[in-house]
Amino acid sequence: METRQFTVSQDAEGTFRFKGKVTIHNLEYLKEFLDASLADLKNICLSMEEVVYADTASIQLLIAFRKARSSGVNWKITNISPELEKILKLNDLKKELI
Amino acid sequence: MNELDETLEIFFAETEDLIKTSEESLLRLESAPEARPDLEKLFRAVHTLKSGSAMVGFNHISEYTHLIENLLDRLRDGKLPITRHLISFLLEGIDFIRDMVDKCAGGDAGIEPAVLEAQKAQVNRFLGMDSINQEDADLSKTITDIPVEAEKGHYYNIDLIFRKNLFESGIDPLLLLLNLKEMGEFIEVVSNISELPRYEEIDIYKLYISWRVILKSTAPLQEIENVFMFVKDDNNIEIDEITDRYKDGIDLKAGDMTIGEALIEKKGITKNDLDEALKKQKKIGEILVEEKKIDKEALQAVVTMQGESRSAYRKTSIRVDVAKINYLVNLAEEIGVGLSRMQSIFSDEETPNVLLDIEQELENLLKVNREFQERVAQVRMFSLKGTFQRFQRIARDTALDQNKQIKTIVSGIETELDKEVIECITNPLKHLVRNCVDHGIESPEERIAKGKSEEGIIELRAYQKGGQIFVQIGDDGSGLNIEKIRQRALEMEIEVPDEEIDNETLMQIVCNPGFSTSSNVTKLSGRGVGMDVVKTEIEKLGGSLKIETAKDKGTTFTLVLPLTFALTEALHFREKGRSYLVPLWGLVGTEKFEQSNMRSFGGDEKLYRFRGNYLPIMSLSRVYGDEMPDINSQKRVMIFLDTGRQGFGLIVDEVLDCRQIVVKSLESHYRNVKGISGATIMGDGSVALVIDLFDLEEIFFNKT
Numbered sequence: 001m002e003t004r005q006f007t008v009s010q011d012a013e014g015t016f017r018f019k020g021k022v023t024i025h026n027l028e029y030l031k032e033f034l035d036a037s038l039a040d041l042k043n044i045c046l047s048m049e050e051v052v053y054a055d056t057a058s059i060q061l062l063i064a065f066r067k068a069r070s071s072g073v074n075w076k077i078t079n080i081s082p083e084l085e086k087i088l089k090l091n092d093l094k095k096e097l098i
Numbered sequence: 099m100n101e102l103d104e105t106l107e108i109f110f111a112e113t114e115d116l117i118k119t120s121e122e123s124l125l126r127l128e129s130a131p132e133a134r135p136d137l138e139k140l141f142r143a144v145h146t147l148k149s150g151s152a153m154v155g156f157n158h159i160s161e162y163t164h165l166i167e168n169l170l171d172r173l174r175d176g177k178l179p180i181t182r183h184l185i186s187f188l189l190e191g192i193d194f195i196r197d198m199v200d201k202c203a204g205g206d207a208g209i210e211p212a213v214l215e216a217q218k219a220q221v222n223r224f225l226g227m228d229s230i231n232q233e234d235a236d237l238s239k240t241i242t243d244i245p246v247e248a249e250k251g252h253y254y255n256i257d258l259i260f261r262k263n264l265f266e267s268g269i270d271p272l273l274l275l276l277n278l279k280e281m282g283e284f285i286e287v288v289s290n291i292s293e294l295p296r297y298e299e300i301d302i303y304k305l306y307i308s309w310r311v312i313l314k315s316t317a318p319l320q321e322i323e324n325v326f327m328f329v330k331d332d333n334n335i336e337i338d339e340i341t342d343r344y345k346d347g348i349d350l351k352a353g354d355m356t357i358g359e360a361l362i363e364k365k366g367i368t369k370n371d372l373d374e375a376l377k378k379q380k381k382i383g384e385i386l387v388e389e390k391k392i393d394k395e396a397l398q399a400v401v402t403m404q405g406e407s408r409s410a411y412r413k414t415s416i417r418v419d420v421a422k423i424n425y426l427v428n429l430a431e432e433i434g435v436g437l438s439r440m441q442s443i444f445s446d447e448e449t450p451n452v453l454l455d456i457e458q459e460l461e462n463l464l465k466v467n468r469e470f471q472e473r474v475a476q477v478r479m480f481s482l483k484g485t486f487q488r489f490q491r492i493a494r495d496t497a498l499d500q501n502k503q504i505k506t507i508v509s510g511i512e513t514e515l516d517k518e519v520i521e522c523i524t525n526p527l528k529h530l531v532r533n534c535v536d537h538g539i540e541s542p543e544e545r546i547a548k549g550k551s552e553e554g555i556i557e558l559r560a561y562q563k564g565g566q567i568f569v570q571i572g573d574d575g576s577g578l579n580i581e582k583i584r585q586r587a588l589e590m591e592i593e594v595p596d597e598e599i600d601n602e603t604l605m606q607i608v609c610n611p612g613f614s615t616s617s618n619v620t621k622l623s624g625r626g627v628g629m630d631v632v633k634t635e636i637e638k639l640g641g642s643l644k645i646e647t648a649k650d651k652g653t654t655f656t657l658v659l660p661l662t663f664a665l666t667e668a669l670h671f672r673e674k675g676r677s678y679l680v681p682l683w684g685l686v687g688t689e690k691f692e693q694s695n696m697r698s699f700g701g702d703e704k705l706y707r708f709r710g711n712y713l714p715i716m717s718l719s720r721v722y723g724d725e726m727p728d729i730n731s732q733k734r735v736m737i738f739l740d741t742g743r744q745g746f747g748l749i750v751d752e753v754l755d756c757r758q759i760v761v762k763s764l765e766s767h768y769r770n771v772k773g774i775s776g777a778t779i780m781g782d783g784s785v786a787l788v789i790d791l792f793d794l795e796e797i798f799f800n801k802t
Contacts, residue, residue, distance in 0.1 A: 024265055027302050056272050057265055060294065061302055068297035071105070090275050091309070092289040095149050 006051070008033055014043070015078065019050040024057040034065045042073055049079035054087060063096045109154045111417045112146070113199050114484075119143040120192050122487045124185055125494060131180035141170045147195065158214055159198045165221040166191050172225065186498070189491070191221065205401075251282065251316045252341045258326075259308040259334035262301075269329060271309065277325045282315025312340075418477050426477070429470040436463040465783055472760045479514040482560050482569070485524055486511050489531045489571075493556045496535040503542050503553045504535060510560035515567060519659060522639055523569065526632035530571045530655045531556065533629075538575030538653050548650055550574070557654075561683070563775070563792050572654030578647040583607055605645045609633040668788065670754040670780075671737060673718050677786035679759055679778060680748075684739045684791040688753050691734040706747045708738050715747035716798045741795045761788050773797055 006020035016037070022030065038044050048054075066075055077098050080088070088094035123140035127133055144167045151159035166188070172178045194217050198209055256278070260271060275287070287309060294306040315322065319339055326335045383397040436459055443455045490506045497504040515523075539545075539554035546552050559570040580599055587594045587607045595603060607613065611630045636643050641659040668679035669688075687708070695707040696715070705712040715736070737748045761776040775790035 024270075024303070031302055055270050056305065056307065057270070057302065060291075060305070060307055061300070063291060064294055064297040064300045067294070071108075087272065090279060090284075090287070091272055091307075092287045093291075093307070095153075096289070096291055 004029060006030075008037075010037075011047075013045070015045040015047050017047040017050065021053040022051060022058040023053065023055045027057055027061060030058060030061060034061070038065070043076075044069070044073060045076045045078060047079045048077055048084050049081055051081050051084045054084055056091065059088075059091070059093050059097060063093065066097065106154055109150055110199070110203050112150060115417075116143045116147045116150075117192055117196050117199070118484050118487055120147075121189065121491055124189055124192070125487075125490055127180055128182060128185045128494075137170070137174060137180075141167070141174060144170055151199075156198070156202050158209055159195060159202070162191075162198070162214065162218055162221070163195060165218055165225070166195075169221055169225055187220075189495075191217075251314050252318070252339055253285070254311075254313045254315065254319070254322055255336075255338045255340050256311040256313060256322070257308075257334070257336040258311065260305050260329065261333050262304040262306065264305045264329070264333065265303055271305070271307070274325060274329065275309070275311070278311065278313060278322070281317050281322055281325065282313050284311060285314050286310075286312040422473070422477055425473050426470065429466055429473060432466045433463060433470065436466060461783070465779065468779070469760070472762075476760070478517050480517050480520055481512050481514050482520065483511040485520055485527070486558050486560075488524070489527065489558055492528055492531050493535050496532050497539070497554075500536065501541065502535065502539050504539055504556050505553050507555060507557045509558075513560035513562060513567060513569075515659070519639055522635060523641075523657060523659070526635045527569065527571060527657070529629075529632050531558075534571055534573035534575070534653065534655075538573035538577075540576050544576075550650075555652075562681075563790065567659045569657040569659070570654055572652060574652040577649045577651055577653055578604065578608075578645075580604070580647075580649075586613070601645055601647070604647065605633075605643065608645070609643075667756060668759050669737070669756050670786065671735070671750045672752040672754065673750045677780060677784060678718070678750075678789055679757075679786050680737065680739065680789045681791060682756060684741055686738040686740050686745065688735060688737050691736050691749060706736060708736070708747060711745075713738065713745050713747050714798070715749055716794075717749050720798065739791060739794075741791050744795050744799060746795070746798060759786075759788065 004020075004026055006018060006022045006026060009017050009019070011017055069075055080094075085094075088097065120140055120143045123136040123143065126136045127140065130136070144163055148160050148163040148167055151157075151163060169178070169188070173180060173184075178184065201209060258271065258274070264271070278284075288311075290308045290310070291306065293308070294300070300306075313322070319337065322337055323330070326333075326337075329335065383392075383401065386392050387394055387397055440456065440459050440463075443452060443459065486508050490508065493504055493506050496502075534556055535554075539556070540548070540550075542552035545554065555574045557570070557572045557574075559568075559572070561568050583604065584594050584599065587610075590610065590613065592607055592610055592613075594607065599607070609629045609632075613629065633643050636657055636659075639659060641657055644656040644658065645653065646656070647653040667682040669682060669685055671678055671680065689708070697705045697707075697712065699705065704715045706715040733751070735750055735753045737750055737753065739746055739748060759778040761778055773790055773793045774787050775793070776788045777785050778788060780786050
């Protein structure tokens with residue numbers, strides 16, 4: 001088992017705060033988190049302020065998850081870190097994720 | 099509604115807003131070209147339009163918008179100056195986008211390829227220019243005279259379609275993109291997630307995304323290929339040099355080609371791909387007609403019906419402010435809580451005063467429900483902002499067309515009206531705006547000769563007075579030529595009084611079908627149709643149309659529309675134990691009453707010093723014919739009001755708070771009361787009367 005490179009915590013406002021490197025090495029953990037914590041929520045708010053890196057596999061999974069939410073679900077990603085911003089600009093995936 | 103319908107509905111609603119924003123920003127940029135925030139706002143709107151249309155598959159809109167976006171980028175970089183010509187060109191571009199969106203909304207996704215290509219070629223020509231001479235009238239000549247120079251460096255089109263199990267070899271496309279970025283500048287990068295399966299079916303370790311990159315680099319082809327050295331063999335990586343037709347990231351020749359040719363030329367697709375796509379493009383109706391399953395007429399009838407249905411569907415959907423929805427949710431929760439309290443009263447046998455409790459709870463529930471109903475109706479209410487912005491544009495275009503100079507002044511855009519009412523009055527108002535510019539505003543020379551500023555003023559104003567909404571369209575032009583109207587009316591055998599024609603009679607004359615005094619039929623108005631239609635449309639809504647005109651002062655058309663109810667900000671105060679609300683728009687300030695600030699004149703004429711001026715002060719007692727209250731009491735408060743014509747002070751017992759209120763008409767429950775525009779039910783269930791400031795002004799200053 002790989003060491004977990006990122007953590008998710010929920011703050012008082014209900015925002016899930018991602019922290020660290022989100023990569024293919026923790027992809028199953030990410031999927032478990034999505035299925036267990038977010039799948040039934042009507043309002044999903046993720047903060048990416050402390051994400052220093054996210055690879056294609058993780059972003060792809062988040063996009064697929066986001067696309068599977070019905071239109072009744074309010075999906076919001078706030079505070080994208082400058083590092084993640086650069087990545088999403090480079091791979092043109094921001095429009096799919098936000 | 100399925101998911102696609104919902105996505106489309108959101109797209110259409112958003113697009114409408116984005117187009118309005120773009121237009122608004124362009125008009126502001128025209129008057130203040132240095133306004134950076136407006137340019138950024140415009141850029142963002144166009145960018146969102148581009149990605150939104152691509153997302154719902156309206157690629158022709160996205161392609162065109164992309165070019166406009168590039169053009170705006172040049173403005174942001176200061177490579178192109180903002181000129182009136184350019185603003186006009188961009189406004190036309192926005193109109194073209196609106197046309198395409200409207201066609202899509204009507205179920206007709208197709209646009210004549212030749213039209214689209216011609217429009218794209220126009221933008222490309224603009225992009226090929228480094229500057230535009232704003233005084234040069236012959237724009238097309240200027241454009242074609244600009245030589246296109248080759249830029250330094252190479253342009254590459256790079257298609258990256260990876261095998262699905264790429265991750266297994268430890269390679270992330272992100273790193274390849276990073277390496278590629280180091281070779282130069284990304285002119286464009288487009289991700290494609292169309293192969294991404296549903297979340298439930300996804301293999302998280304497989305790659306489904308592909309990319310296309312346009313890279314500008316000084317490096318030769320070989321070096322670019324080296325970036326993909328380790329993935330080249332077992333992935334679909336295609337790199338093509340496309341330098342000869344690129345300038346500043348724009349394919350200059352693309353505008354003159356059909357989209358299919360452009361794609362083949364760029365080797366983004368093969369001839370086979372294009373042929374296959376074209377085959378699929380055949381419409382189902384055509385196939386069915388060919389196969390003699392239906393005849394052409396039947397097909398046409400269905401297509402028309404479908405188009406009407408879709409546009410009706412589009413018209414019936416509305417975007418609602420989240421705050422309004424939240425209010426409804428809260429009220430629904432209150433109803434829920436009330437009902438459960440009722441339930442517990444019934445189930446608790448030991449409650450001593452069951453009937454009393456139920457009565458109280460029921461009263462509360464009825465009150466909440468009443469507000470709920472009003473708020474639900476409020477969801478249909480929209481501000482006039484978008485409508486007025488559209489009129490600003492119409493006024494501008496009309497003026498430009500006739501070499502007139504105008505300034506548009508807008509006020510009261512926050513006034514809300516029912517969506518359907520807005521839709522119904524938009525066309526009549528549009529006609530009035532054109533009329534004002536076309537017939538009202540004089541040419542700059544005429545204006546100067548009359549001693550006026552060469553810039554005419556078109557004023558769009560909306561406000562609520564009493565139980566009615568007023569929408570005014572006015573100009574400071576020449577005013578209606580009464581003698582000409584009289585003459586024309588006689589020619590048309592319309593009854594005209596011998597004495598002076600008053601405004602009401604004037605309205606009746608100009609609203610005769612076919613009435614026009616204009617000898618100069620412009621492409622906009624003066625064809626003698628319109629005013630009668632305008633009047634009929636407004637009367638259909640239960641409203642009325644008024645006209646005020648004065649020679650060389652201008653003309654003002656006033657639409658008066660009934661108000662079923664409206665949400666208003668108001669100040670709550672008490673006087674003699676009664677609750678009142680005064681609309682916030684008329685409030686200037688409040689302060690504690692100070693005897694030393696008051697001066698008396700004559701009988702009970704009193705003036706009060708407020709912010710350096712003496713204003714007449716009044717008491718509501720005059721509305722009811724009571725005695726003037728004891729103004730010597732130290733506990734009283736002054737409210738200073740201004741109707742725009744008259745400022746005055748109101749002396750009251752107590753000022754409470756500001757709040758948003760729903761004004762209900764008194765007439766439907768009681769009768770019309772002068773000075774009172776309606777009533778509202780306060781949070782504690784009491785009734786507060788809403789002051790009509792204009793009436794108040796009339797009572798105070800005409801009665802005395």
